[in-house]
Amino acid sequence: MPHHLVTIKDIAKILKISVSTVSRALRDTYDVNRETKEKVLAVAAELKYKPNFNATGLARGSTHNIGIILPFIANYYFSTVITGIQEVAHAKGYNIILFVTNDSPERELSIIKNLSFSSFDGLLVSICSDSAEDNHFQQLIEDEMPIVFFDRVPKNIDASKVMQDDYNGAFEAVEHLIQNNFTKIAHIAGPKGLTFTEKRLQGYLDALKKHEIPVNEKWIIFSGFSQECGEADTSRLLACEERPNAIFAVNDRKAIGAMLALKKQNIEIGKDFGVIGFTNDPVSTIISPTLTTMAEPAYDIGSISCELLIKQITKKKYFHNEDVVLTCKLISRESTMRGK
Amino acid sequence: MPHHLVTIKDIAKILKISVSTVSRALRDTYDVNRETKEKVLAVAAELKYKPNFNATGLARGSTHNIGIILPFIANYYFSTVITGIQEVAHAKGYNIILFVTNDSPERELSIIKNLSFSSFDGLLVSICSDSAEDNHFQQLIEDEMPIVFFDRVPKNIDASKVMQDDYNGAFEAVEHLIQNNFTKIAHIAGPKGLTFTEKRLQGYLDALKKHEIPVNEKWIIFSGFSQECGEADTSRLLACEERPNAIFAVNDRKAIGAMLALKKQNIEIGKDFGVIGFTNDPVSTIISPTLTTMAEPAYDIGSISCELLIKQITKKKYFHNEDVVLTCKLISRESTMRGK
DNA sequence: CGCTTATATGAGAACGTTCTCGAAGGTTTT
DNA sequence: AAAACCTTCGAGAACGTTCTCATATAAGCG
Missing domain, CATH: 3.40.50.2300 (Response regulator)
Incomplete structure (x- = not known):
């Protein structure tokens, strides 16, 4: 039984309405009749419709992904940070994509160079020890990629930063x-x-x-x-x-x-x-x-970074960089x- | 300076050839002249062309993503497994997307229910302690989602499994x-x-x-x-x-x-x-x-699981489930x- | 009762790729 | 020299959405 993915077209066909209407009904835009909206939602639920992120990403120029770049993952601090990030990302409907540099500047560089812009709405990064290559991050920022640094933050870059005191x-x-x-x-x-x-x-x-x-x-x-x-x-x-x-x-x-x-x-x-x-x-x-x-406050570093990033993604135009400093105990x- | 992503069209326009040719030249398909291929690659490199994964994903029905679903991340075993996964995924050009269940069956269920099929080429999963809900994984498998279980594997499901002895x-x-x-x-x-x-x-x-x-x-x-x-x-x-x-x-x-x-x-x-x-x-x-x-062998569990998954993704039709058991020391x- | 304004919908382009098909030109075979 | 094949390429559909624009109907206004 080959799996036929349910698309917006299927819903449209069933209800004998156009795909545009279905698309509108599925989102929270208001120029759609209450009744049709409910019908669409009902059918969507019944068919277990799930949006194709590639298609939405292509059409809207935005994905549901945020990337995390960090030196390590197998250590208490970073894995706790990730847990914090994961929590708010999940709550807000974002997926997180992980990149581990192993604290190697070359690896960091290679990751950034190969980064497909179209795959991320934003980036959370903790730079590696000898990352002299600040200018690659600078380039990302100039290309308007939302980005917030945490813990290991670069010195000479104007961007949001979250760290402990x-x-x-x-x-x-x-x-x-x-x-x-x-x-x-x-x-x-x-x-x-x-x-x-x-x-x-x-x-x-x-x-x-x-x-x-x-x-x-x-x-x-x-x-x-x-x-x-x-x-x-x-x-x-x-x-x-x-x-x-x-x-x-x-x-x-x-x-x-x-x-x-x-x-x-x-x-x-x-x-x-x-x-x-x-x-x-x-x-x-x-x-x-x-x-x-x-x-x-490792967990909070993660969750706050992620919140800040999502704020930056959604408010893009009106966003100002913020520095957040959390106290230690x-x-x-x-x-x-x-x-x- | 708004960032204009370079696309395959830009390359085509510059070289005065069609997009199809550029597309072919960029991949390793053979019906393209050596010379034109080199020209295309040169221009692509110069313009720093990066493929749009949403578009390739849409067109080919495949993404570069594999999902990992596991109970925890902030612990030695799992974070080491992830490191292993990350290593081979990166080498083979896949991104990894992380889902943490916190060992809660409800969370696990919600993750799977909301999983957008179109976002993953495959899934690596370690189930949570009380995951009675084997049938949701069963559903995924019937829908032909490549999947390999590691460490915490379900009993009654026919799928590839990687674990220690x-x-x-x-x-x-x-x-x-x-x-x-x-x-x-x-x-x-x-x-x-x-x-x-x-x-x-x-x-x-x-x-x-x-x-x-x-x-x-x-x-x-x-x-x-x-x-x-x-x-x-x-x-x-x-x-x-x-x-x-x-x-x-x-x-x-x-x-x-x-x-x-x-x-x-x-x-x-x-x-x-x-x-x-x-x-x-x-x-x-x-x-x-x-x-x-x-x-x-936590690292190996990760890397082998990932290799197995990628094999399953690429060979889909001819793939048979494998059980891998690694010895402890x-x-x-x-x-x-x-x-x- | 005709006029504008709201509301609700549809048609179709666009996003950046891949892929199928067919055509042009060249080479080999008969 | 015609037939058959190979190599290389282009046109255009397709993938599943969103979005712009136009249109149809309903409501409000003088």
Whole structure:
């Protein structure tokens, strides 16, 4: 039994009216008789009519799709963001199409170059670490593609951006360490060049400044986001002639790496050495001691980005770029409760 | 500067040839002169021509999209599967469209009911826990929608399925416990009714049988997949008058929950009590003691499912359903190395 | 009761492709 | 030199919608 898709024509034929009327009845346009509209809807429901998005896309120049471009998907933060995006997209009748860059600028570029304009109403993007290629996004924007950046946002592009309050989050995290008597604080940072790496670094620096703690350049290390990086960075830190007694890590995975390195040297975390992370990845409650962290509103980042994008898509002409900054929340756990 | 999309017509006009020729030149069909083909490709590249997928979709009845329907995305297993899918989809020029059911049968149903047939060339699906509604998938299949199920597959549907070897994985896991002198083995299972819950249970039962260990019905608990469930199940287990001394958990998250419950009662894991999980979630190396587990080939599940689907899409007529079963691998860690 | 204005509908072009058919010209066969 | 074939291309329909325009009928107005 070959599946014959139900089209608007079938409905028209059954009711002996024209396709245009059916088309109008199916949408919420008003120049159609109440009665005929109801009839059409009834038949459509009965036949299980579903619109052909290719056809509507072709005719109206709009699809039901929004694209997401991001570095990874297999990690707590991003997969939670996607969940948030998915939720509002689904509610508003949009499909989401996923593009994963693996944090590779080449892959990012290739994705954008091959992007079929006609396939998306808009784009949600979190750029990859070394995305020097701001101008490709610039090109997209000039071509009037609605776009909102989240989390990892480019510096020099005028577009809507949604992110957490990295600066104040970092500031509070460091102050929390200080308040718990950890004053020799190192910072395991993210890769250079990423806006939020810089903002978290600045928060760290300013918190030290406020409390008149001198900055030790050797205690600031830039590297990737992985647990392994955190572990390696910490080993380097512990080899310094002047050892720190606390670490503020740019994210939880690196903080976990740090804890593993500390454990290997039998340093008692939370007592002799404080560790604080960023994100509130569920692992932070599983490791022992449990990890203090700045919780990021990942789900909200996703849902708000998506709402903003849809606003931009639908209001196109009257839309002004918006920056949304969401606050983080300190979650105090064992890794910073100083005993001494 | 309003963005004027370049179409096949533009190319035709420039070269003073017909659109049909351009269309042919752009694809790999052979009845076109080598020279003209090269000219067309050159102009297309210069103008940065990109095909309009809505138009090709309409004309050919095929899109470049494959849909993924799954319960969750924010967890190690599924996000890794998606990464695998994404990789081959991207390589073969397909986009992936994501639908998350949140493990709710209603949501699953609503997604399928609203699925626009014309938007997908095929579907990759992992059903949700209580998806009694097999017949909706059955309907899709009868309507000739290419579809392959992965991981959480329905029982009574004739379709391609890709999964890990749950039965033997469970069998080996339990044997591993026995070999390490844990013989009073409980099983924290998944929700009833899911095929892989049953297969893992059967592996557990048969391993006990082989080693002539009697089954204790009270030591088999069915519940959800979360860490909290694992913790609760374990508390119940420890309250039994006859206590087990080992747990085989249906997945790592529940195993972690179990470990947390055991720690609260100061039971020494790996020595007095063995715990083994399933999946090889990265957390299993972070918790202390580290968790022994059966590693699932999540990435391969994704990539193979996707390859199978694309094969089904392209060969439609001559395609026969395939079942692919991938082996699991025991990763032995601290939680099962008995001291006594 | 003829005139304008509203309301409701239909005819048909348009969106950007693919695809079928046939024609033109060239090459080989007989 | 006629017949048969091959290669290359163009014209135009088709895919399922939306949208513009025109038209038919009904309602309101002086």
